[in-house]
Structures are given as C-alpha cells and as structure tokens.
Amino acid sequence: MDVLDLSRWQFGITTVYHFLFVPLTIGLSVIVAGLQTAWHRTGKAGYLRLTRFWGRLFLINFAMGVVTGIVQEFQFGMNWSAYSRFVGDVFGAPLAMEGLLAFFLESTFLGLWIFGWDRLPRRVHLATIWLASAGTVTSAYFILAANSWMQHPVGYRLNPVTGRAELTDIWAVLTNSTTLATFPHVVFGAFVAAGAFVAGVSAWFLLRRREVELFRTSARMAFAVTLLAAVGVSVSGHWQAQIMTRQQPMKMAAAEALWEDESSAGFSLFAVGDVENGRNHVSIQIPYGLSFLATNTLDGTVQGVNDIQARYERLYGPGDYRPVIGLAYWSFRLMIGFGMLAALLALGGLWLTRRGRLPKRAAFYRLAIAGIGLPFLANTLGWIFTEMGRQPWTVFGLMRTQAAVSPGVNIAEVAATLAGFTVVYAVLAAIEVRLLIKFIRVSPQDEAEPADAVPVLSY
Template structure:
C-alpha cells in the first residue's frame, strides 16, 4: 500500500472512532438539560439523580470525543496537508470558529455544571447545562457547514496569486443547503443514538427492579424521543439520497450496484458481482424503485458506474473513479437495516409504556441492551 492508501485508512479509522461519541453526546445533553429543568421546577430528587446519572455517562463520552477529535484535527494537517493548505481559508476558518466559539462555550459551562452544584445558585446551575447544550448544537452546525462545503463548495473563487480557495460570499457558505441537510441528519442521529443508549441501560435496571424511580422515567423519555429521532433519521437520510443523485452520482450508483444507466432504475435487493467488482453476476431487483426513491417519480434516469467512469475519465483524465463497490453496497444496506431496527426498538419501547408496563412485554426488554451497536452505523 502507498502513503495515500495508508493515510486514508488511518483517517477513516480515526473519523469512525470519533463519530461513535459525537452523536451520543449531541443527543444525550438535551435529555440531561430537560431532567435538570424538571428538578429545578419540581424539586423532586429523582430528576436530580437522573440528570446526574446520565450526566456522568455524557462526560465520559464527551471526553473521548474531544480526544479523538484532536487526533482528527492533527491528521487534517499531516495526512492531507496540501488539501488543508488549498481550502484552509474556508474550511480552516469554520473549524476555528467552532473551536473558539461553540466548543469553548460548551466546555466552560459543562465545567460549571459539573463542579457548580452547591457553589452557584440553582438557576445558574440550570443555566449552565442549557448553555452547554446550545454550545454542542452550535459546534455541530459549524462542523457540518464545513463538511457541507466539501460536498458542495459554494461562495468561493480560486485566488490567482496563491492558487488557493478564497471565500467571497459568506452568505452562500452559511446557507449551503448541503451543510444544513447534514446537520439535520446528524442531529436526528444524535437523538436516536442517545435514546437507544438510554433504553438499553434503563432496560437493564428495570429488569432487575433497581432504582425504578430513576430508570422508568428515563425509559419513557428514551422511547418517545427514540421514535421521533429514528423517524427523522430515516427521512433526512432519504433526502440525502435524493441529493446524492445531483452531487455524488457515482456514490448513488455504487450503493445500488448499478453498473449501467437505467431509466427507470431498479432497486437492488441482493446483487452479486464478479471477483473484479466490475460487473454483475446475479441480482434480485425491484423495478422502478430507485427512480422513485431518488426523484419521487417512476421515470427518473439514474446514471450507471460504467457511464460515469467514462465521463470522469474524459473530464479529469485517466484514473479509476469507481469505489470499492462491495463495501459501499453492503455498508449502505447494513446502515439502512440498523436504522429500521432502531425505529422498531423505540416503537416497541413506547408500546411497553402505553400498555402500562405489561409483564408479558417487559420480559422482551432483555434484548434492548443488545441494540447498542445499532446507532454506530446510521450515525
């Protein structure tokens, strides 16, 4: 393997590890803020215990997110130094704003919330956790605007003197639809991830009849938000799939194992390719479905991998522009399948609550902790 391949592997592993913690903390902090608010308004000790318990787990994962994020920042400059130099005036500025404004806001007020109980007033203590939650939200916005710009670069020119990208329209950058779509998807993932996390841990305690006054309300909150978050995750993911046809047609073709252009395009239930990964051997497909999912009509043309490869060779020069399709094809299906499992798990949890904690249903909660790995892929 050459240096580029090794750099891709290293950066991919770092990014995957970092994002295990990001959506969990992005969603979990809002639960903590709500529990803290309920304690402030009612004075009931159970809400304080709920905020403290989930707050400790938040802090552990928040710390891991910081550590893995710092490594990722270093790799931008070390693995991809030329790219960082080329887009630094835009991409680097967004990351700097995220650090100087959102991250410091979050970190400072998290510190007040951790150490301030009994030292500051209850109102200030409550204010601190809400400011930390707002800081985490702002942090994700700046990061995903940077990611959105990489997918859909807008508002820039190539400086004729430096040869680097230079921002000329900050409004276009801040209103980039790709960035806001990524934010919607990431925030939905945060809610769904935190909900599954809470449902799994709460189920473990409920089955053992331990601290029910803390974990039954946590379970209810996780079930309600889990249904909403998982549904929004599916819907925003669907919207990203439609946007993919415009900005990343090769990605869409590869996740559907669509070697040749089709109009209308079928959806692959199962496709087996040859050992080279360059052609289809056997498949089960649903006619018209990919066209409908990508365009909301049954007569939409979806470009195939072979045609896009030829187009990119003519535009950018000879090279292999086709991703490793066995990875893109199966990772997408695993991701979509896990999203559906999350939705059904949250719906079942809500059904348990609505059926007044029926013992016949509670026994099935033993499977809920096993759902922990599900959010790692959709997120």
C-alpha cells in the same frame, strides 16, 4: 501499502473512533437538559436523580470526545499537508468558528453546570446546561459545514498564482445545500444513539429489578426519543439522498450497484455484481424505489456507474472515478438496516411498557442492552459510506486523494504513528468502558437531594 493507503487508514480509524463519542454527546446533552427542566418545573426528586445519573455519563463521554477530536485535527498537518495547503483558507474558517464560538460556549457553560449546582440560582443553573447543549449542536454544524465543502465546494475561487482555493463567501459555505441536508440527518442520528443508550442502561436496571419505577420512566422516555429521531433520520436521509444524486451521482450509483442510466429504477435489496465488466449477475429490487429515493418521482432517471465514468473521463481526464462499489453498496444497506432495527426495538419497548406495564421476559431487556450498539453501527457505516463513496476525490471535482497526502512523510513514520494511535485508543476505550460501567452501577438513590425536592415519585 504505501503512504497514501496508511494515511487513509489512520485518518479513517481516528475519525470513526472519535465519532463513537460525538452522537452520544450531542443526544445526551439535550436529554440531560430536558430531565433537569422537568425537575425544575415539577420539583420531583426522580427527575433530579435521573439528571445527575445521566449527567455523569454524559461528562465521561464528552471528555473522551474532546481528547480524540484534538488528535484527529492534528492529522491535517501531519499526513495531509498538501490538502491543508490547498484548502486551508476555506476549510479552516468553519473549523476556527467551531473552536472560537461553539466549543467555547459548550465548555464554558458545561463548567458552570458542573460546579454550579449549589452556587447558582436554579434557573441560571438550568440555563447553563441548555447553553452547553446548544454549543454542542452548534459545534456539530460548523464541523459538518467544513466536511460538506469537501462533498460540494462552494463560496471559493482558485488562485492561479498560488494554486490554492481561497474563500470568497463564508455565508455560502455555511449555508451549503449539502450542510443543510446533512446537519439534521446527523443530529437525528445522534438522538437515536443517545436514546438507545439510555434505553439499554435503563433495561439493565429493570432486568435486575433495581429502581424499577424510576428506570421505567427513563426507558419510556428513551424509547420515544429513539423512535421519533429514527423517523427524523428517515425523512432527512430521503432529502440527503436527493441532494447526493444531483451533486455526487457516482456515490448514489455505487450505493445501488446501478451500472447504466435508468428510468423508473428499482431500489436494490440484494445484488451480486461483476465490477470489472460493470454489470449484475443477480439483482433483487423494490420496483421504482430508487427513482423515488433519488428524484421523488416514480419514473425519474438515475445515472449509472458506467455512464458516469464515461462522462467523468471526458470532464476530468483519464482515470477510474469509481469508489469501491461493494463497500459503498453494503455500507449503505447495513446503515439503513441497523437504523431500522433500532427503531423497531424502540417501538416494541413503547408497546411493552404502555399503561404502567413492564416486559415480562428477560429476553427483551437483553435485546435492549444489546441494542445500544445498533445506532453506533449505523452512524459508523453512514460515515464510511459518505467518505469512501466520494473517492477518488478529497475535495469533489477539485482535488484527488492521492494529491492530498503530505509529500515529506515516509511509510515508516505513518506506520509508527498508526500503531501508536491504535494502542492509545485501545487504552482510552478500556478506560471509557470501565468508567461507564463503574458509574452505571452506582444507583441514583445514592444522589444527594436538595431540601426542596419532592421525595415522592409519581409518573
């Protein structure tokens, strides 16, 4: 390995690790706000207990997300200074807006929510959690706008004197078509993750017959959130696939192991390919599926890897413009597969808990607990596909990854920081899991209830 390889590994590890916390933070913030709203409107103590119970877990996850996110941003100056110099005028704008506007909104009102339970009027206190949640979602938008610019650069000009990209239209950056497609897909994915988490923890209590009435309500709510969000992921993913086909056709071709331009192309279910010679030995497909996914028509033409490679060589010069085909192909499939499993589990949960019922077999509760990991796997694989499928570009069409790495960093320095981050993140992971387990085991019945809360549950 060289500096480039190790720098990519380091950024990939820290990014994937950080994104384990992001979707759960986004989804839980809205779920907690919704539960507090239900308590505010009904006065039922059960909603208050759930608000505080899930609120504790949300805060633990939020704190870990902040810590890991700060480390991630430092890498732009440490390992990727050439990239930062080239795109800093553009890439820094949405990140600065995220820090000055969204994160400020998020952290300020979250602090008011934490310390304002007995100090603020109930309506004002309710507003603080909604504003904190809005800050969380807005923060995601600005960060996705920055990432989307790397996928589809807009609103800039290249300065021939400095050799840098300069911002000319911030509105174009913030309304990038890639951002508008990616944002709902990521947010819906966050709700799938949060819903599966709430459902799995609720199943843990139901398996042990603790607070059955309370956590049956929590589980049904979580199953509904997961299922509805999964539908949103599917619809937004279809839109995103069409955008990707137009802007990064090589990524879509790699995701389907499609080697030649093809009309009425089928969606690949399983393929065994020969990357060196650019062909498949085995290909099992759903007829017309890829054309519909990519173009919204059954007879649409989808570009293939070999033909795109030839076009890119004429456009950008000699080079290999293919990502790692096998990685793109299988990460795309596994992303979809894990997401579908989470949706099916949620659908089964809603059916088994209908009309006041509970699943009779312990196996379903265990499946729900294990199912917590499904959306996180789907989200992780989705980002691996998104970023690895863009290779060999850091900024598509403008800057290749090999030109983005810091020129003054040596392999020993990158290896040392990679090892250090890995150890630190392992410790943080242990702390996160231990804290979550500790506070999950604390029953909501231990929560103090205000005098005006209705003590009787009726769901």
